[in-house]
Amino acid sequence: MAESEDFDNDWGMISDHEVKAVGEFSESLETQNITSAIQKIQTYFQDLDEVLLNIAVTGESGSGKSSFVNALRGLGDEEEQSAPTGVVETTTDPTPYPHPKYPNVILWDLPGIGTPNFKPDEYLDKVQFQRYDIFIIIASDRFKKSSVDLANEIQGLKKKFYFVRSKIDDNIRAEERKRSFNKGQVLHRVKEDCMKGLVEGGVEHPMVFLISSHELGNYDFNALQETIEKELPEHKRDMLLLSLPNGSTKILQKKREALQARVWKMAFLSAGVAALPIPGLSICADVGILMSEIKKYHNTFGLDEESLKTLSSHTNVPFEDLKSCLKFPLYEGITANVVAKMLTNAAGRGMMMVAGRFLSMLPLLGSVPAGVLSFCTTHAVLKNCMEELADDAQRVLKRVLQGNEV
Numbered sequence: 001m002a003e004s005e006d007f008d009n010d011w012g013m014i015s016d017h018e019v020k021a022v023g024e025f026s027e028s029l030e031t032q033n034i035t036s037a038i039q040k041i042q043t044y045f046q047d048l049d050e051v052l053l054n055i056a057v058t059g060e061s062g063s064g065k066s067s068f069v070n071a072l073r074g075l076g077d078e079e080e081q082s083a084p085t086g087v088v089e090t091t092t093d094p095t096p097y098p099h100p101k102y103p104n105v106i107l108w109d110l111p112g113i114g115t116p117n118f119k120p121d122e123y124l125d126k127v128q129f130q131r132y133d134i135f136i137i138i139a140s141d142r143f144k145k146s147s148v149d150l151a152n153e154i155q156g157l158k159k160k161f162y163f164v165r166s167k168i169d170d171n172i173r174a175e176e177r178k179r180s181f182n183k184g185q186v187l188h189r190v191k192e193d194c195m196k197g198l199v200e201g202g203v204e205h206p207m208v209f210l211i212s213s214h215e216l217g218n219y220d221f222n223a224l225q226e227t228i229e230k231e232l233p234e235h236k237r238d239m240l241l242l243s244l245p246n247g248s249t250k251i252l253q254k255k256r257e258a259l260q261a262r263v264w265k266m267a268f269l270s271a272g273v274a275a276l277p278i279p280g281l282s283i284c285a286d287v288g289i290l291m292s293e294i295k296k297y298h299n300t301f302g303l304d305e306e307s308l309k310t311l312s313s314h315t316n317v318p319f320e321d322l323k324s325c326l327k328f329p330l331y332e333g334i335t336a337n338v339v340a341k342m343l344t345n346a347a348g349r350g351m352m353m354v355a356g357r358f359l360s361m362l363p364l365l366g367s368v369p370a371g372v373l374s375f376c377t378t379h380a381v382l383k384n385c386m387e388e389l390a391d392d393a394q395r396v397l398k399r400v401l402q403g404n405e406v
């Protein structure tokens with residue numbers, strides 16, 4: 001988008017996902033009033049800013065723990081902020097690696113397990129197990145007894161754990177040379193072999209996710225994300241999803257949906273505040289608030305300059321090529337003037353009709369004209385920016401998947 005005037009015609013369309021989110025919310029509104037509904041949304045945003053999501057990554061030495069931590073943070077292994085990786089043992093203390101854009105998502109690179117006298121209880125005490133929301137146990141071969149013992153101990157402490165079999169890209173490459181190569185069969189065989197190791201060790205219904213930290217968008221990464229998602233509270237689930245690298249179309253689509261829900265929460269807040277001013281809160285289509293919100297979408301989709309440069313350095317796709325995928329300005333181009341123009345543009349476009357569908361679901365709010373206007377403009381501007389950024393992210397992903405020879 002070169003100018004704010006270039007909004008698409010369908011910028012105000014409401015997705016089914018949003019209708020569902022509002023529907024669920026309006027049910028709770030029936031038993032509450034607007035003020036408590038606003039407070040509920042505010043608490044959600046506060047939790048996103050304040051609550052920590054601590055993910056422990058553990059497993060045998062050399063299994064790929066540090067590489068997995070880097071991949072989840074959208075980094076290669078050689079960036080300045082990356083966890084050190086290598087073929088010799090490198091990690092001896094739990095080391096926190098906050099996500100570069102979502103610093104309250106913290107990946108912990110734990111020391112390796114599996115030494116001959118491994119004692120899971122002592123290990124978990126030493127790494128301060130209480131700190132973590134979930135544990136990811138990695139193996140680059142079969143899961144051995146130490147992994148099972150650790151999982152049992154974690155379970156006893158009422159914490160969640162997930163088994164990840166790493167370096168699956170290596171297995172595929174090795175098998176590809178054979179004439180009888182069948183990718184599905186190789187994956188199945190590796191998974192079965194891991195399951196066998198776990199069952200023999202005493203895990204009842206093991207689930208194993210096959211992952212390559214060098215190709216996070218492939219194999220079982222989506223399944224792992226979806227499994228973890230089911231077991232986290234709403235705000236931690238959203239934090240995790242929004243912080244993930246854009247490795248696949250599916251993740252991008254889920255981010256888009258999560259942000260659609262966020263857009264209308266922001267619009268509802270702005271409307272509620274316009275309708276019933278609440279001391280200490282002024283969000284009514286405020287340019288500053290919109291700018292910082294748009295920046296969050298840039299961060300979520302990895303479309304700020306820094307993220308694109310990092311992506312370029314570990315994919316070897318030139319930065320200029322990635323930049324040429326963008327139609328929406330880099331965050332640096334989103335000035336107060338540009339946002340103000342977007343707002344004027346939205347207000348002048350008869351957005352009432354579009355928002356009417358929302359407001360009919362939230363009749364309490366619809367009865368206050370100032371709230372309606374604030375809702376419409378905030379919703380229209382944020383939704384449009386978010387959708388355009390999501391489309392840009394999709395183009396960047398496509399370009400990265402094409403690789404370096406275009």
Ligand SMILES: Nc1nc2c(ncn2[C@@H]2O[C@H](COP(=O)(O)OP(=O)(O)OP(=O)(O)O)[C@@H](O)[C@H]2O)c(=O)[nH]1
Nearest residue numbers: 061062063064065066067085086089090091167213
């Ligand atoms: N092909 C491939 N190599 C990987 C993958 N994950 C890790 N590696 C390589 O495996 C080696 C060990 O990886 P690390 O991430 O350092 O392993 P670690 O578990 O942190 O090792 P310690 O800290 O020593 O316990 C490195 O050379 C990585 O590049 C993967 O998914 N695919």
Ligand SMILES: [Mg+2]
Nearest residue numbers: 065066090091
């Ligand atoms: Mg390591």
